[in-house]
Amino acid sequence: MMNPFLLPLDREELLKRLSARGAPHGGMMPGTMKPPAQPPDPQTVWKSLRPTGGSPSSATADVPLVIYVHIPFCISRCSFCGFYRNRTDDAAIEEYVQRLLVEIDRVADEGVFTKKPVEVVYFGGGTPTALTADQLRRTVGRLHERFNIAPDCEFTIEGRLFAFDDDRVRSCLESGVNRFSFGVQSFETELRRSLGRRLSREDTLARLARIKEICGDRIALVADLIYGLPGQTQEDWMERNVKTVHLESALDGVDLYSLKVFPGSPIAKRVQEEGNWSEEDRLARHAEASDYLAVQGWKQLSTTHWGRNALERNLYNTYAKIGVDMVPFGCGAGGFIGDWSIMQEGDLAKYRTAVDAGLKPIDMVMQSPPTRRDSIRFTRMTDLGYFDPSKIPETDISPIIDNWTQAGVWTPVGRSPRDRRFRLTRLGEFYQTKLNSLLTGFHMAAHASALDKMRMMSAGIASKLKG
Ligand code: SF4
Structure with a gap:
């Protein structure tokens, strides 16, 4: 079956692929984006939130x-x-x-x-x-x-x-x-x-x-x-x-x-x-x-x-x-604490009513899918313009390494055969968001169940056919 994470080597096809929306992505992994049966109550969730990485009094927490x-x-x-x-x-x-x-x-x-x-x-x-x-x-x-x-x-x-x-x-x-x-x-x-x-x-x-x-x-x-x-x-x-x-x-x-x-x-x-x-x-x-x-x-x-x-x-x-704790204030503010994303009321009248009622003016909270943490791990590197496979040791990315090098999105900079670090080229920088999405998808597919892999491959092929 075709590997949806390989990039076309033909330049025109490559740019078409990297600029297209909706490539195989971790967030599309079947089974990872199930909506909750009952939407969580924003006020209850807010009251349960604490700074990540230690107790509220910890000054050494790393997040x-x-x-x-x-x-x-x-x-x-x-x-x-x-x-x-x-x-x-x-x-x-x-x-x-x-x-x-x-x-x-x-x-x-x-x-x-x-x-x-x-x-x-x-x-x-x-x-x-x-x-x-x-x-x-x-x-x-x-x-x-x-x-x-x-x-x-x-x-x-x-x-x-x-x-x-x-x-x-x-x-x-x-x-x-x-x-x-x-x-x-x-x-x-x-x-x-x-x-x-x-x-x-x-x-x-x-x-x-x-x-x-x-x-x-x-x-x-x-x-x-x-x-x-x-x-x-x-x-x-x-x-x-x-x-x-x-x-x-x-x-x-x-x-x-x-x-x-x-x-x-x-x-x-x-x-x-x-x-x-x-x-x-x-x-x-x-x-x-x-x-x-x-x-x-x-x-x-x-x-x-x-x-x-x-x-x-x-x-x-x-x-x-890169997934820090961000406490939101104000109408339309977005935040993130631990695994929860928070969207505050975006309408001024609703914001006013909530504040006057003594509430944290939150419109919606959502618990992030497991893919977010993986995406962040890749973002930490690719946004800085590099990729180091040794930081994702549980995933063997060798099936795409040579193809991505040939496609010109990154170039090896390791100093020994065992040092497999890459620097994004200007092309890779320009499409960093898409490459990050593909890497996350590849990582998720590598750890998915056989059934999910089949579904993901089909989704990738379908999006290719559409795109
Ligand atoms: S419309 Fe407002 S938010 Fe948008 S760019 Fe202009 S000043 Fe900024």
């Missing part, structure tokens, strides 16, 4: 503790975004912040997650930078007062440069924030405007420089950029974005993402009408940008993220992928 705070308001909707929820409204934001503080206090009063040091705090959204200086000071300050925020905690405020004025910047700096992550997306003025961004290229760069001037080396400045946008040329991507990051910006870190088109987002229509870059073009630009930053001395911290200096650690993005 990092993260706090995630969601601010579900935006000044306007960006055309590429699939996460827009609520338009900024001064009164609504203040009301929201007050409830957020109640939620923070209530979890702190429970005393379960307050003893272990918090290694990462992340304010995401939405647009956390839309909070006023006073609101930022109150929320950031409350977390510092009520939780054991580690001295070297990475504390990030995400958002937009527009309206993030000096008062807000100083408020964050004085309250204990040490990282800003901005969704710059592009340094090209016209392109920015087409995305719904208001600042010009010049204003964006000037604003970054001003924030750096205020904060110095006390805060890491990080930005996301997107390539493959409608109307963007490949030359401009390199010349007016990637090179700008290095030569003209005050950034300490950068994420370079290939455009992901969310169905129903405003940009989806443009992509449909105008088309966008081919898979080969995206791949080539990923490789070119990565090589350029590497030559300029930037350190690659993941398959998509680079740091210019030691200020940028990229801990949140790394931890979010």
